[in-house]
Amino acid sequence: MTDLRHLRSDFPILGREMNGRPLAYLDSAATTQKPIQVLDAVDDFYRTKNANVHRGAYALSSEATDAFEGARAKVASFINAGGPNEIVFSRGATTSLNHIAYGWGLNRLSEGDRVVLTIMEHHANVVPWQLVARHTGIELVYLTLDDHYEVDISGLSDLLDERVKVVAFSGMSNVTGTLGPVRALVDAARSVGALVVVDGAQLVPHAPTDVQDLDADFLVFSGHKMLGPTGIGAMWGKPERLEEMEPAEGGGEMIADVGLYESRWAPVPHKFEAGTPPIAQAVGLGAAVDYLEAVGMERVRDHEHEITGYALKRLADVPDLTVYGPGDPERRGGAVSFSLADIHAHDIATVLDEHGIAVRAGHHCAKPLLRHLHVPATARASFYLYNTLDEVDRLVDGLLDARRVFGLNA
Amino acid sequence: MSALDELYRQVILDHYRSPRHRGSLKGPHIHAEGLNPSCGDEFSIDLIINDGVIADVATQGQGCSISQASGSMMTEAIIGHTPDEARALTDTFKRMMGIEEGESPLDPEKPGSVLGDLEALQGVKKFPVRIKCADLPWTTLADALDRSDA
Incomplete structure (x- = not known):
């Protein structure tokens, strides 16, 4: 044991x-409890380092920024990302999936294109694609489960053609515990040049995750399901995907320059982080990652x-x-x-x-x-x-x- | 009796397993549907009103023992009564459950004298998260009666 x-x-x-x-x-699977190390990290941030990030010309703001960006580096290392800039902080897996659906899907998909999902998806990986479908006329196609509660990939090869532009699936079902057939689905997506999105909300907290092995385009997860605070999560993306993806939210922090009618975006990952981010929550997630790595x-x-x-x-x-x-x-x-x-x-x-x-x-x-x-x-x-x-x-x-x-x- | 045994009284389990007036009616005068999105419980009701009296009622639904038993007991309580009497009963029920403000009209000396079997649902009050389960059929009924202006 x-x-x-x-x-x-x-x-x-x-x-x-x-x-x-x-x-x-x-x-x-709904939310995890928090160790004292995480509670202390959040508390300590508010007591000793609290300031807004990325904009203050004073030492305290610089310390807050270091704590926030340090957490990004910890999360990147936790999933063996190529670097901190491949991690976009968000409110959680749901928000991350909405970013991908709106920022990537809405701009790059058009009528007749297909998004392949599995029947075991959480609503967070269903509804955003339905919203994209309303705007673009894309078609959603589902793989079902077989009698052993495994994703039925027997019809996968028949399904694959140039219409399939996205394959998005859960790494682990929050209902049945079924593991997404990562290898088969990634290979299938690659064979037709489709984007691969992995919902890691139930996967990343529970098993070693290496995005280099995974070879997806996007992996999303939530901090509160891995000992961290609510209100913070992450989207990992391949650098070229993050570059080509449009921001789904606009506002402060995410711009390089703002004119009256047009603006230019800040570099990745900040172009996806409009507004003041959940700073203390990110610091708490960093502490959660430390805790999990120590175990x-x-x-x-x-x-x-x-x-x-x-x-x-x-x-x-x-x-x-x-x-x-x-x-x-x-x-x-x-x-x-x-x-x-x-x-x-x-x-x-x-x-x-x-x-x-x-x-x-x-x-x-x-x-x-x-x-x-x-x-x-x-x-x-x-x-x-x-x-x-x-x-x-x-x-x-x-x-x-x-x-x-x-x-x-x- | 433990809180659990008080919640799941025999009469509640009986209505859950053998719901009364189950199904749908041909040509109902009123049809209404209720849904509890947070838990997925569903309840629908058909009413036939003849000469100002609820002559027949049928319900369908799926959900927990509390919501389905509450609905089954409700059908027995309203059939043969006028819409106004059914509205008054709804208010009485909601006051008993603490859903609406007001003195509970129940007589502790004579259990069952005011609401009959429905008084068995008082045990739900000790489980605040379940009160909305017991309430679903009544909210659906109120919606049905509002709609009809009967």
Whole structure:
């Protein structure tokens, strides 16, 4: 067992009780808890370095800029980017995907062009493309999941032609834990010269990520899903893609010169960062990256494999429970969606909440996937480096109590 | 009784598993649909009003036990009543749940005397995030009645 229990004391909130029971936080796919190192970094920034960045002619502003740009360098190194200028800070994965759809898609796609997505995309990688489609008349094409909850790439070669201009897909489903077939999709996109966009919101926090190996054009992720603050995320882009992409937002900070009718943009990455950026949040994300690197992303991944494997094994013993996702813990992520008999997901979540266990219930911002699975809602437990096998046992006990409450034999 | 057992009383589970007046009506005088976008719960209602009385009602929907049981109990409570009586019942229900301001009219000495089975939904009050589940059918009904000017 990759024992990371000693890390729990770094997370103040994990010491809390919920409904009279110790909190078992099993909703890290929605947002993660924050270690004291991140909280301190944000606090210290506001206490000692706070000033606006990139424009003050005084020492404090320079310190704030160094802290902000230092965080960019840490994030770049975390995913093995070519340099800090390949990292664009944004509000999170959703904003990053909107930047790509509007800044790249709207300017470079036209009627008849196709964007290939998978049925397991989060709404953040669906709706922005639908908005582009409204403006341009592009067509969205979806790959579905097979019976083993893997992305079905059997029809991929038939799909590929010169109309396919973008292949955009999730690195890991936030519902089923399915891993995006990165190699197959990148190779397919390359064969027709299409842009590759990887939604790494559930991937980057949970496994070592190397954008050189990935060979995508864009990778997006959110800070708050990897121990960092809310309101900060990143878009990595290949330098040539970032150069050719237009800004989706205009304002201060992103310009080189502004005239009455035309303006020129600041160099990458600042041309995509209009307005005062989330400075303290970026500093917090830098601290989160430091924390994850100190633990080691291989250990994070191994720990999640073990805990997910244990959860799949224990859940298989709960009568009438269906898991929606791949069975092999080595080939999936730690988001485990399930249904239990005729008990609605919200009712499951309420019973578990009474046991101090926080799980998600609903459509998980992935309605196309839930329709594909023919289920209106699922309950979802998701794991991170601070979760323990004991919490999985408590989850199973809570589910057996849900059966009792609903008059089903345990 | 624990808060959980009070929430999921037998009568609620019964209405959840065997919802009354389920389905749709041919040629309804009023049709309305309600949606709880945050959780995805759906509820729709058909009403037939004859001689100023709700003569028939049918509902469809999907969602948690609380929203679906609340809707099932609602159908039994409004059928045979006038739209004005159904509106008054809606107000009474919303006051019981703390959704609307006002004195709860319930008589603790005689449980069930005012709202019948619906009083079993009082257990939801201890779960604030679930109150909107119980409310969905009633909001849909209010919308239906508003629309009809019945």
